[in-house]
Amino acid sequence: MSNTVHEPKIQHEILKQLQVVGKKAGLASMEILVGVVVSDEEWTPQNNLTTATSKLNRKAIFERYKGEIEKAYKQSK
Numbered sequence: 001m002s003n004t005v006h007e008p009k010i011q012h013e014i015l016k017q018l019q020v021v022g023k024k025a026g027l028a029s030m031e032i033l034v035g036v037v038v039s040d041e042e043w044t045p046q047n048n049l050t051t052a053t054s055k056l057n058r059k060a061i062f063e064r065y066k067g068e069i070e071k072a073y074k075q076s077k
Helices: 008-024 058-064 066-076
Strands: none
Touching: 058 066
């Protein structure tokens, strides 16, 4: 799976499916996802992506995936 999550076709299909679900749920257009970053890395307290109480460490996640997040935003324009 580690190689497939980085394929643009796979990421595009995941985004399409999430957008369909959002539209069916009645989300406003500004609430519909415009980009997605898929990771094959497990998020654990050991790699600092979650806290000891299993909460997301949003700042660390953003820093780790900053490049991919920026790429997703650029592709959405």
